[in-house]
Amino acid sequence: MSEPTAPTAADVRSAADALKAAIDAHLAAVEGRSDESDPAVRTAFLAMAAAAESYDDALYDTYNEVTPFEIPSQYAEVAADPDNPEAISVLIRRDYQIEHPGRLLGAARGLAAGAVDPEVDISTVAGSLAALFDVFDPDEIHNRSDELGLLPGDGTTWVLATDPEAVADEQWFEDPFSDADPERIVCRFDVIGDEEEDDEYFDTFAEDGSEDEIDGIEVV
Numbered sequence: 001m002s003e004p005t006a007p008t009a010a011d012v013r014s015a016a017d018a019l020k021a022a023i024d025a026h027l028a029a030v031e032g033r034s035d036e037s038d039p040a041v042r043t044a045f046l047a048m049a050a051a052a053e054s055y056d057d058a059l060y061d062t063y064n065e066v067t068p069f070e071i072p073s074q075y076a077e078v079a080a081d082p083d084n085p086e087a088i089s090v091l092i093r094r095d096y097q098i099e100h101p102g103r104l105l106g107a108a109r110g111l112a113a114g115a116v117d118p119e120v121d122i123s124t125v126a127g128s129l130a131a132l133f134d135v136f137d138p139d140e141i142h143n144r145s146d147e148l149g150l151l152p153g154d155g156t157t158w159v160l161a162t163d164p165e166a167v168a169d170e171q172w173f174e175d176p177f178s179d180a181d182p183e184r185i186v187c188r189f190d191v192i193g194d195e196e197e198d199d200e201y202f203d204t205f206a207e208d209g210s211e212d213e214i215d216g217i218e219v220v
Helices: 009-031 039-063 075-079 101-109 125-135 138-143 164-168 170-174 195-208
Strands: 088-098 150-161 185-191
Touching: 009 039, 088 138, 101 125, 125 138
Parallel strands: none
Antiparallel strands: 088 150, 150 185
């Protein structure tokens, strides 16, 4: 494999011109923005940041020189505006008591042959939980909680404004709930009580789109 070609003096000049144009475009976006969360400003900012990085790299590779520019690392958090989100993350918490361990173990043993990883020990509660959550999605677990020996507790769903680039970045798997910032909440649904209240909430919400409090379930 051939080594990458170092940028020439002309490349550095071209990168500098691109940065100047990006600065002008960012200023124009700021001067003409419609409101504090105008996406055009964010787009121009990111373009300017990319141009600055390209210029910095070319300048260093060619002349061993650096720039005094530093791109704010927190811009993504500012850009994740809950009033005008460009992307969202949905965080769900549901609590359960393991009321009947025998039902849980029996349900795991009753799974179809080949559905469970043979390395999972379904003779234990932890193994049975791993098998069931591997086969069923969380909604089905919730709907079948009684037959699985689980007693539902309270739950909450947070819909958070998220930076679009963060959504495409799989590195968030290393710390999936680090962005659980209340400041980013677009809407929040708190379920207080048993499954009937949960079902009643979702049915009512789907029919009329209401965001009022329904039987102790608060929509923020």
